[in-house]
Amino acid sequence: MEKQWWQNAVVYQVYPRSFQDSDGDGVGDLAGLTERLPYIKKLGADVIWLNPIYKSPDFDNGYDISDYRSVQPVYGDMNQFETMLATAHKLGLKLLMDLVVNHTSDQHEWFQKSRQSKDNPYSDYYIWRDPVDGHEPNNWGSYFNGSTWTFEPKRNQYYLHLFAPSQPDLNWENPKVHDEVWDLMRFWLDKGVDGFRMDVISLISKPAGLPDAPKAPGAVYGDVEAVVANGPKLNDYLHEMHDKVLSHYDVMTVGEMPGATAEGAITYTGLDSHELNMIFQSAHVGLSANPDKRLGKWNDAPVKLTELKKALSDWQYALDGKGWNSLFWDNHDQPRAVSRFGNDSEQYRDVSAKMLATTLHMLQGTPYVYEGEELGMTNVHYTSLDQYEDLESLNAYDENVTKEKIVDKPTMLKYLSHISRDNARTPMHWDDSKNAGFTTGTPWFALNPNYTTINAKEEVDRDDSVFNYYRQLIALRHSHDLIVLGDYEELDPNDDQVFAYRRHYNGQTLLVINNFTDQTVTRDYDQGNANEKLIGNYADDQGTTFRPYESKVYLFK
Incomplete structure (x- = not known):
């Protein structure tokens, strides 16, 4: 490429x-x-x-x-x-x-005007719905715990917020919202910025009819990501963004995409898709979720290396020659x-x-x-709740310990300490x-x-x-173009101690071997025949012996 x-x-x-x-x-x-x-x-x-x-x-x-x-x-x-x-x-x-641009503050001028009535110029800048049988329009649960809906008496309606009530979601079905977003992007690009990281951009296209989300046994709310992520018009919106704004500047773009699949990412980051350069996906950082689905990400379990390798390798294989990965x-x-x-x-x-x-x-x-x-x-x-500041963490504690009593205080504090x-x-x-x-x-x-x-x-x-x-x-x-562009080949995916892989490009091969344990292990991937050792995190090289957390990178020409 x-x-x-x-x-x-x-x-x-x-x-x-x-x-x-x-x-x-x-x-x-x-x-x-x-x-x-x-x-x-x-x-x-x-x-x-x-x-x-x-x-x-x-x-x-x-x-x-x-x-x-x-x-x-x-x-x-x-x-x-x-x-x-x-x-x-x-x-x-x-x-x-x-x-x-999935949401704004509730203090934004657009929302302050939108909440006043159903017939002002900003009334449809956000997602409003009538009550259903006196309650929220659907069962969606917020990323920050609780319902995604908050009632506004002035309109006698609920507004949608996938995150906090102070973060109302913009209505991307409204073309005026698009124009507002394109204008603010141009404002910063014309100042000379070199691109954008796009926050939760995979959530901007909501499913038609806003249907209920699947719900884990015993859960109060449905899994909103399961129904909102990578919505039906997302590609259209991103393509329009590229056409109206991004294509006119030499920029870099990366979209944060909760719920993205490797196959779907190709449509957003494809080298000829004219949407984004790359995305942030969460497959590897979303591992080790608590077996109790009601707790979502909150856990303190160590990540299994075989699962980590699979999460990273799947994306390496899927986008090779078709799209581009972000690595973090x-x-x-x-x-x-x-x-x-x-x-x-x-x-x-x-x-x-x-x-x-x-x-x-x-x-x-x-x-x-x-x-x-x-x-x-x-x-x-x-070790104490009063040491935390993060809204997500405090809300999770309140929901899981105080309200729903899913876990006790010491357990939740361990989870917070970990993640x-x-x-x-x-x-x-x-x-x-x-x-x-x-x-x-x-x-x-x-x-x-x-x-x-x-x-x-x-x-x-x-x-x-x-x-x-x-x-x-x-x-x-x-x-080394080999490191940037080389094909990927995972070695021994079932090895639960070592993550080893090769990269291939223009007749050269890179061999990367990483010991993820505090044990000394032995692995032989023919590194003795390499032309050069490029880097390692120990001062010497003991050949097939890998000390705790040792990494070695070899070049074959």
């Missing part, structure tokens, strides 16, 4: 609230990001994905937008945004904005990768973080690095000084106490650090 710039790129995700505070108010901001751009450049990343910085009441940390064309004051102003963007471009870094372990919605998929103990954190990085960065697709992942930052391991989004949202570790160099004030959210030993200052100048291992991986991707 013809290589596109975004296929060769590595993306660094910035969660602005927790990245760098410049003015001492305890909240990260645009001036702080500008200050730290050389760090991102030093890592070797090509693109920054910036989580929402728009004006917002912040009920869901910026994913409830009240004004798409204004900067949230706590982050700065438009001049500071433009300075940051110009500085990034000067350094050779591109910028993806977060596009959140964690982000602002996922716990820290080394705590979930590796081993965050003092003994093994370093090598297992490098092993996970090797596994991911040698696959076909565009890798995403979430702030702090390149340092091997870990889950914070909270809450708050694990990824603690401030960035810059150094071992007070507040980790993140702020001179009081941080908006408590830091992980291990910042005194896990921080950028300690790692940037240490040759064998996790940070510098990421630099090596990124440099390899930039210099």
Whole structure:
């Protein structure tokens, strides 16, 4: 295939609230990001994905937008945004904005007008339905627990919100909504941004008639994702977006697509589909769901390696030569990768973080690095509910412990400690000084106490650090088309200790071997006949012996 710039790129995700505070108010901001751009450049990343910085009441940390064309004051102003963007471009870094158009804030002008009556110009900008027998229009359960419907007395109707009541869903059946979205996209693209990460974009097309969703035994609400994800007009909407907006700019696009299948993804990301460049799918991060379906993702079970390998391999095979993968372990919605998929103990954190990085960065697709992942930052391991801030986590506790009494308090706290989004949202570790160099004030959210030993200052100048291992991986991707474009071949899918695979391109083969255990194991994939060892996370190579969490990558010419 013809290589596109975004296929060769590595993306660094910035969660602005927790990245760098410049003015001492305890909240990260645009001036702080500008200050730290050389760090991102030093890592070797090509693109920054910036989580929402728009004006917002912040009920869901910026994913409830009240004004798409204004900067949230706590982050700065438009001049500071433009300075940051110009500085990034000067350094050779591109910028993806977060596009959140499945829903807005209930404080957005559109919704404030829509809720007033059934006959105003904005009345159909959102999804309104009459009560059915005095109750909600259907049985849909919100991603943030509870019903997806909230009653508005002024209209004597319910409005739909797949997430929080403060996040009403836009009505994409209304062409005026399309025009509004295209206009706001052009607003940012004309400022010079280089593309969009599109929040839950697979949910914008709702099924005709809004039918009830399937319901797990004993569940109060139906599984909304089962009926809403990848709706009937999604391809039409994305194609129109490409035709009206994206095709007129040299941009990169990635759609977050809960519920996506590999087969369906080809229609969105196909190299000739004229919709999106790639999608975020959740097959691998959605593993180990609790056997009690009422609990959804809430669990603390370790991921089975055979299931993880299958989830990643299925997507490698399905999109090879047809579409394009995004590669990620964690982000602002996922716990820290080394705590979930590796081993965050003092003994093994370093090598297992490098092993996970090797596994991911040698696959076909565009890798995403979430702030702090390149340092091997870990889950914070909270033990008390009052330590949490995340709306999803607090709602889940309330629903599963207080209301439905599905689990007891200690069990739910274990689940939160393992998989809450708050694990990824603690401030960035810059150094071992007070507040980790993140702020001179009081941080908006408590830091992980291990910042005194896990921080950028300690790692940037240490040759064998996790940070510098990421630099090596990124440099390899930039210099080897084999890593970017090579076909994928999984080895021994039933091996529950080692994830090994090959990549093939233009007569060359890459052999990647990763030990996912704390045991020493032996594996022979003919690595002794390789022309070159490209990288490994131990200083020496013991041939067919693989020490705990050891990774090795070989090149055959």
